[in-house]
Amino acid sequence: MRKVICLLAAVLVLALMFSGSAYSARKKIIRIGVNAPLTGDIPKVGEGSKYAAMMWLEDIEKAGGLEVGGKKYEVELIIEDNESKAESAVKANTKMITQDDVLAIVGPQSSKQAVPAGEVANKYKTVMISPWSTNPNTTLDRPFVFRGCFLDPFQGPVVANFITEEFGFTKAAVLYDVASDYPKGLAEVFKAAWEKKHGAGSVVAYESFTTKDTDFSSQLTKIVKSGAQVLFTPQYYNEVPLIVQQAKDLGWQGPIVGSDSWGSAETVELCGEACYGLFFSSHYAAAGAKGATKAFIDRYADTYGYIPDDVAALTWDALRLVQKAIQDAGDYTGRVEKDRKAVKDALAQIKNFAGITGNMTFTAEGDPIKCAVIVKINDQGEYEFYKSSCP
Amino acid sequence: MELARKFKEMFSTVPMIGWLLGILVGVLIEFYWGYDYISYYLGLPKIPVLFGALIMLKEPLMIPGAIGYDLIVYVIPVFLVARVTTFATNPLATFLEKLPLIVSVLIHLVFFYFILHLWSGINDYRELVVRLTMVSIILTISINVINGYQGEFSCSHPGFMAIGAYVSSILTLLLFTNDKIFGEALLPAYLGPWFFPIALVLGGFAAAIGSLLVAIPSFKTRGDYLAIISLAFMFIVKSAVENLNAIGGARGMGGQGEFAPLWVIFIWTILAIWIIHNFVTSILGKALNAVRDDEAASESMTVKTRKTKMTAFMFGAFWAGVAGGLFAHVLAYINPGMFGINRLAEILAMVYFGGLNSIIGSIVGAVSINVLGEALRPLELFKWIIIPLILIFVMIFRPYGLISFKEFNVKRMLRAKSKREQGA
Structure with missing residues (x-):
């Protein structure tokens, strides 16, 4: 009996002593969720999203945080695996929204996860941008759900x-x-x-x-x-x-x-x-790209050793959209419900956003109006721009 | 070992109601002080959602904090209160024993639900995990009827689940929701929760009728061949739904109303456990075991083997259909891809991990696979190495699963535990 109590007390004291950040105040951090298929049927898609997100975070950290309304805030990325399964995507979204208090979510990529996950995001009034989902149902009747690609x-x-x-x-x-x-x-x-x-x-x-x-x-x-x-x-x-x-x-x-x-x-x-x-x-062609698109492709290829897919480029654009919306919202209060709504309103207002996959303006439904690119696979096996087609 | 034995002995006098009381105190501590005080002073960003597993794996620096939190909130209060209150809880348990069993069980269940509600109410993610875990419990017990008690290796459970999910979703969407597939709602929405049980039961019946496609071939085939037939059944259901554009096809069906909150699923889970337990301990249930062990011998002992097999399949499929209906309404979205080979692997893992021929084993299996799956989420790919490894080790050391061939006895579980009885 005594031994048990002593053991418990010792463990407790040790735990308290070593909990490094004990007694520290809670910081106001901006958290962004990424819901990606890191395992399952299409892991390459998940990898592209994850790498693009990490590059984005690197930029923010280099700048010393995300500047909102004249103050810099630390940004944390919560990258969750949805196993390429619908129920897992729903769980991941619920977790990020209710446990991690994310301000916005980027993902899921495939429509079969984005449709049910969008329901959750809309229910909890949290902005979600699906970079790659082309199914109209993803954003239909859901004011908080947006997408980064054409339909x-x-x-x-x-x-x-x-x-x-x-x-x-x-x-x-x-x-x-x-x-x-x-x-x-x-x-x-x-x-x-x-x-x-x-x-x-x-x-x-x-x-x-x-x-x-x-x-x-x-x-x-x-x-x-x-x-x-x-x-x-x-x-x-x-x-x-x-x-x-x-x-x-x-x-x-x-x-x-x-x-x-x-x-x-x-x-x-x-x-x-x-x-x-x-x-x-x-959505974009890697070979022969210019400007910001080329800069992104070169940096990605240098860091991870291969030319990024369109998923990576779209994820990058989605994160930049989120970033712009947070900055446009102007004031980060730390009260997450209020901030989420402000971000959503700001996102819906964005006009002619210059993304690396083309210029975007959102419709009332949360779908972007943007051009499609016809790509030719050239004799070096690169994806070459051939033609573009705008609505 | 000595320490563990002493520890066990120390708490051997705590009755079930005492444990529940202890857990209640723990949950109340978390509810009132968890966020503002305890997790704050331990440097945790929030209340750790699944006993700190997620945060520990993500940030190793948080491990001491999370362990400290678990100790302060759960371990110490639960054991302390459970042990200290034995003077009151044992007489209470004795008193409850004198009541009819059903009343005593109901009191315990209501108490348990109250705790669960409080605990999962702290965070919606927790609640979602609890709800999906309870659906998995129904699913695992129902497959145990066929694969465990009846002893056939059936792979058609995702198919049964799909039938139940689709039939109940079609009914609720048709009647209570304005949606794109079926148009305007036919009945006012407030009738929805009242009609939902009927939709579930109809889904279950549809699954039971579907199961005849597997049950009838089982008269003549057994073992591997029946497994192939049942696998084929699963693919038939999946492909049929994929090609039926009237119910959404591969795009799936979404927008089911929120008819499955925690208490509804809890009641269905308890019903499933109770009814299936009564079934497998009845004469017919024993006949299932007889047919499994020796078909010819049981036939000669007047067991109607065909009827037995058919009953087992239809009964198991019914509950799988109910679980499917609940699942559809928890997620508010279904597509045929959900009911494929991945789901089958998950169900089989739960039932073989927990243990064949045992309801308590199925519950343990469903809860552990679900909780493990969530707790190891931050490990991403390694999760799919660790969980199968655990399964392999369980199969090596306990070939029939963790708790197999064991029935639980409610009366024994709930009775008072005094020192005197321990000696006897």
Whole structure:
């Protein structure tokens, strides 16, 4: 009995003695949350977001903190892993909002996490910017939720117009993942846009597969036989190389066109020469970039050893948007509910924000009006600017 | 060891109600002084949400502070109050013993819920974790009926869960929410909470009917082959939902009303534990074990094996459907991708970690996997190395899970504990 009490007392005293910052007052810190898929299906996307966020923090720290209303505040980044799962993204958002008292959240990237996570952010009246989610539902009827990229209903017609103008084709094939909401949504939008241009039945093959499939030969055989002139496949970096290589093996001659999900550095790495000369629509082009975009790309490549994906660039822009909104709000009170609302109001007011992925102005829904870029994969395997298309 | 034994002996006279009282005191301390005084003087930015696990892993400097906080708020008050109040709690427990068992259990449950409510009310993240953990408890017990008591290796649980989640969501969305898929609400929103149990039960029934697709083949196949059939069932459900654009397809379905607050889920969890416990200890429940151990022998002993298997599958699937419905309304969003192979791995991990053939084991499994999953969150990738490693070690040292083949006895758990009885 006595021994137990002595032991407990000793542990307690030791704990108190070594708790370094004991008796220190709570500081007014600006906390920004990042909700990223660091593990799970698309870890490369999470890595890009994390690195971009760390670069942003480095800048803030170099400046000695974030200046708001004439005073400098320390900034802390809370980077949470959402495991690429919806419920984990919801948990991460709830944790950051209620436990860490973040002022704003950047992320989640994929729509299947951003849609439910946006619900949480809106419920707790906290600003959330999803840099990469293209599903309209993410921001719909949610005043506190914004996004950093264009939407599928804009991207689909851009690609359809580009193919028509560039090649003059009239018959297209589509291959997409029916189980994942981004490819499925974009495939539908593309089909509608294409058929509006070239008449019903001009999408001669509309084939689907399921996430984690690796053999597309039966779908591709149908596509090759259908007489399509171009193949549109809005897939992620883990599937694009397989699709492209299998299509070539099965005798596909025409061009293959993709969407912004191709924009990962891994696509070319895995695909190699088979992907050279292909086109996709994206948010920005790394090769031949100028100004602030080039500065960002060079710095990222120097620090982490590879050219940043569009996710990294969009995350960077989202964080800069948050930063500008906090500064525009003018006064940081430390009372988190009030500050969150001020940040939201300031963010909605931002006009012509010069981001590295283009200029942005938010609509009432929280979606930016910005240009899409058509990127060509050149013979060095770099993503080269080819054309831009503005709304 | 000597110390541990002494320690155990010292607290052996504390009845359940005494422990609850101790925990209540701890939670009250946290509630009133946790933020303003205790965590402040220990240099913690806020009340540590999951016993300080998150903050300890993120900032090692905070470890002493977090440990100190746990000691001051939980460990010391809980043990001290529990031990000191035995003079009062033991007579109280004796008094409660004289009441009908159901009354005594209800008193304990209400008391327990009150503590849980207070504890999780301190932070919404805590509450979300508690709610999802309770859903996992229902899920784990329900799969234990099939994989443990009935002894089939069924992989179709995410499918049952998906059916329950979709059916109940469709009902509540159709009736009480203005949304894009189903249009205007048909009934006024205030009826929602009253109708919600019916939606859940209907979801459960739908899952039970779906389970016949696996139960009927189980008459003739067993083991690996049935596992493949059940796996196929899971993929059928997932692909079917993905291709049904009327219910959102791969985009999923969102905007479910907030019909699942903590107390609703608590009641459903208690109901599930109570009903499933009664089921598996009934004659039919014993028949499940008989069929598992030797099908031919039990058939010759007049056990109707087909009926038994069908009941086990339908009963397990019903509760999985209910859990799915609760899950959908906690997250207010579902998509078919949630009910895939990842979910299956999670459910199987919970049930095999906790222990087969034991309700208490399932609860332990569900709680530990959920809490571990959250507590190790800051480790990111390493979390996925540590949790599987723990699972492997459990399987090496306890091949049937932590607590297997063990039933709990409520009467024994709640009774008074005097010194005299200890000796006997």
